[in-house]
Amino acid sequence: MRGIDIIRRQAGNLATLGVTLLIFYFAIGSLFLRFGPGFLPSLPNLFPIAATIWWQSSAPDPAHHDYVALLGDSYAEGAGDWLAARTRIAEPYGSADIIHQRTGLDILSFGVGGAGSAEGFVLYPTWALNANYCLIFPAPRRPAAAIYYFYEGNDLNDNIQFIRSKLHLTPEAAGIGEASTRYFDDSMGKMKLSTCMKYFKDVIKNMIHVATVSLLHQSQPGWQGTGTARAMVGGAVVSIPGGLQAPSLELDNRSTDAAFEVFEAAVAWFVDKYPDIKITVVDVPSVLTTYRLVDPTVVTETFQHGNPVQPSGQIAPRSDMICERLRAITLRHGQKFLDARPAMKEAAGHELIHGPLNWGHFNQIGYTRLGETVAAALKGDSTFASCAHLAAE
Numbered sequence: 001m002r003g004i005d006i007i008r009r010q011a012g013n014l015a016t017l018g019v020t021l022l023i024f025y026f027a028i029g030s031l032f033l034r035f036g037p038g039f040l041p042s043l044p045n046l047f048p049i050a051a052t053i054w055w056q057s058s059a060p061d062p063a064h065h066d067y068v069a070l071l072g073d074s075y076a077e078g079a080g081d082w083l084a085a086r087t088r089i090a091e092p093y094g095s096a097d098i099i100h101q102r103t104g105l106d107i108l109s110f111g112v113g114g115a116g117s118a119e120g121f122v123l124y125p126t127w128a129l130n131a132n133y134c135l136i137f138p139a140p141r142r143p144a145a146a147i148y149y150f151y152e153g154n155d156l157n158d159n160i161q162f163i164r165s166k167l168h169l170t171p172e173a174a175g176i177g178e179a180s181t182r183y184f185d186d187s188m189g190k191m192k193l194s195t196c197m198k199y200f201k202d203v204i205k206n207m208i209h210v211a212t213v214s215l216l217h218q219s220q221p222g223w224q225g226t227g228t229a230r231a232m233v234g235g236a237v238v239s240i241p242g243g244l245q246a247p248s249l250e251l252d253n254r255s256t257d258a259a260f261e262v263f264e265a266a267v268a269w270f271v272d273k274y275p276d277i278k279i280t281v282v283d284v285p286s287v288l289t290t291y292r293l294v295d296p297t298v299v300t301e302t303f304q305h306g307n308p309v310q311p312s313g314q315i316a317p318r319s320d321m322i323c324e325r326l327r328a329i330t331l332r333h334g335q336k337f338l339d340a341r342p343a344m345k346e347a348a349g350h351e352l353i354h355g356p357l358n359w360g361h362f363n364q365i366g367y368t369r370l371g372e373t374v375a376a377a378l379k380g381d382s383t384f385a386s387c388a389h390l391a392a393e
Helices: 002-039 095-103 117-129 155-165 176-188 193-212 253-273 312-332 341-348 364-378
Strands: 068-071 107-109 145-151 228-233 236-241 278-284 297-299 309-311 336-339
Touching: 002 193, 068 095, 068 117, 095 107, 095 364, 117 145, 117 155, 117 176, 117 253, 155 253, 176 253, 253 278, 253 312, 278 312, 278 341, 278 364, 297 312, 309 312, 312 336, 336 364, 341 364
Parallel strands: 068 107, 068 145, 145 278, 278 336
Antiparallel strands: 228 236, 297 309
């Protein structure tokens, strides 16, 4: 009997310890989720979208005020040197702030780095609009409209990754659009208990990261690309890093088709789910699309193990093709389209709009020009409603 008593006592102690740790886990995680973004203004990537939407000065009260949702990846999130230099939560850092300043509209970003079409149109809007599901946050209002940033530098590649990792298909498979829609309905477009558990797990992991890496000495690393390239900027030849993103030059025709099937399925899902929310799809150029390259070949960043060395002359025609397909799908579903490529390319002809540290995203100059271009379109300017022909320039 004494042995049984010892086992019971140990089991009781373990149960008490487990409950205590669980309470601590959720309590500390909840506090960090609710208030953490305000203390780490340059690191929104540490937090789930349900937390970061309450800390954006471009839409300070989405629970009670109308706003326009900004959807997409890290470009919608505002990643780059401007964000990394921010020291206070009220400081502007991305195109959402510029659009807000130019139009007076509240702009709330649902953007998350690494998002493809499935995440940008389905997963993160679902998480953001159901922020109250996990009992930590209130629920924001439904957006009055939405802006979607399609980034030609990696969105198609992200969609290929979605096909492989979530649908468990290859780009050559038939029925990718239908399979995507089923996955949206069954998984991405629903809130689950596992979503809340993931919030807390990620928060605890990030708390450990913040505790072990001194923020006082944290600096953004320089670009890790290969070699250098040359471009005409401000009437002079300047060196820019090699290994920058191009408009998915490595994808063959079938992979490109498959990636656009995911995009169209995501647009259709959002339009069906939120028929009252009108979308403006914005074609955001890849880094190399914006600059006038001097050399006949350039080293590009690859995602599908393709050849990184590509002819510079293929960039503009490929970008034009992506734009035309993007616009056709957008209009087919009754939504608006904006080609931001010519405005960004014009700006890059005068000064560098990326870097100098983070060459994968716009700097303050780039985000300002992008925000101004989108703001003008929202106010009725139709200058860039059709695709420009960059290859003819």
